Amino acid sequence: MLSIEQLSQMVHAHLGLNGNANEAQYTAKWIIKESPLGGRGLFATEDIASGEVLFVDHPLISGPRSGVLIRRGCTVCCKLNTNKFFKCHKCSLLLCSESCQDSSIHDDDCGIISSWHNKVSFEEVDATLLSRALTAIRALLLNEEQKQFMTSLQAHVLPQHGTEVRELQQYFEIPERDIQLMILASCVLDANAFQIATSYGKEEMGKRGLYPVSSLLNHNCVPNTRYNYNSDLQMIVKAVKPIQAGCEIFTCYTGLLWGTPARRIHLYKTKHFLCKCDRCADPTERGTFLAALKCFSGECPGSLLPIEPLKSSSSWRCFECGLRVPCDNICTLQSALGSLIGSLDFGNLVELENFYLCRVTKYIPKTNQIVVDLQCRLIWELGERENHRWHGK
Ligand SMILES: C[S@@+](CC[C@H](N)C(=O)[O-])C[C@H]1O[C@@H](n2cnc3c(N)ncnc32)[C@H](O)[C@@H]1O
Secondary structure, three states, X not given: OOOHHHHHHHHHHHHOOOOOOOOOOOOOOEEEEEOOOOOXXXXXXXXXXXXXXXXXXXXXXXXXXXXXXXXOEXXXXXXXXXXXXXXXOOOOOXXXXXXXXXXXXXXXXXXXXXXXXXXXXXXXXXXXXXXXXXXXXXXXXXXXXXXXXXXXXXXXXXXXXXXXXXXXXXXXXXXXXXXXHHHHHHHHHHHHOEEEOOXXXXXXXXXXXXXXXXXXXXEOOOOOEEEEEOOOOOEEEEEOOOEXXXXXXXEOOOOOOOOHHHHHHHHHHHHOOOOOOHHXXXXXXXXXXXXXXXXXXXXOOXXXXXXXXXXXXXXXXXXXXXXXXXXXXXXXXXXXXXXXXXOOOOOOHHHHHHHHHHHXXXXXXXXXXXXXXXXXXHHHHHHHOOOOOOOOO
16 A cells, blocks of 8 residues: 555645646645544645635546446446447447447447457347446556556455456456456445436436545545536535634535434445444434434324434434333334335325325424435425426425
8 A cells, every 4th residue: 555645646646736837726725644533534734714625536437336226328428218229249338329339438448348358249248247347447447557546545345346347257258467456446446436426307327436535535424525526527525614724624425414323324334334423423413303203102292312323223212201112113114114215206296295295294203314305305306397386385
């Protein structure tokens, strides 16, 4: 692994902060340091005002996500749901048009894959598997310096990481050094990749990017930054509150409006740590009651909250009547609610509105993350439709 000094030099070169001709529109008011949370993090070197741009990162590699549930999409433009898909006869990647086939993106991808000897005919290659492995495959396009930068990032090395790359070997004879680099890229992507948001109404295959500077940001459930993407897939990271010199700069790896159990489980499953931040330790989550459930006791108007939120097996208690409920009963209710939400047709506005107005708040308080999420979806959908009338009070 690179020293912090070497890593800092790479980060500055990557952001274009070196030399006299500084093209960046900001100065770096932060450094890379060891974090008390473990590993490295970014720390403010001077006071930073709310709204200030901290840096503009660009991905070393980007492409489709690797999950088994990935939807069939074009490997160049990521478009879904077209019946015009075809497989490139040289590399078997899925494409939607001649212009995507003639693009430089496909040229690069195809150059790598077609250099591997085929074990089966191109029709027999699993195009979905190839899409799932494509972002890791693109690591082979990096130059030596970029590869060194990528390998200096944290990697999650667990047996499940890189399976999509290993499985490619049933279709292609791949040189061992390519396999090793792609598996390492999968492990680095697992620890660091950011999901790239799709613009509203656009049906696209899920995308992710390896943003090496943002990858050094540790997580806090009340982050002091936020980020958005521009049309060139650059990630603009801004302060969302004043950050004092010396403080660690955080991002949030989960949904901000998720309740504590949902955030902690997600962080544990995807980033392999249990968050212990102030918000996670506070049963009320700063008075937002995002995880609260209605008290199980008849007419009691109170809410159930975890007694020890940092323990996943904690009992819950009603803060009004004192009723204690074991964790197992809470988990059963939470998974029933999850199934109920999973059965909703989110494209059907009338169904969503009815569910929100008539059903969901019978079981959970209006502060619960499920209700808040429904409200956000309704606002989002209604804001996009002409002449749509809100029937609620
Ligand atoms: C994107 S990396 C962040 C940078 C990393 N610290 C490094 O040294 O490269 C994500 C990993 O950092 C660690 N991490 C981030 N936030 C954390 C937190 N709040 N508590 C504990 N570990 C954290 C976890 O190991 C996580 O999988």
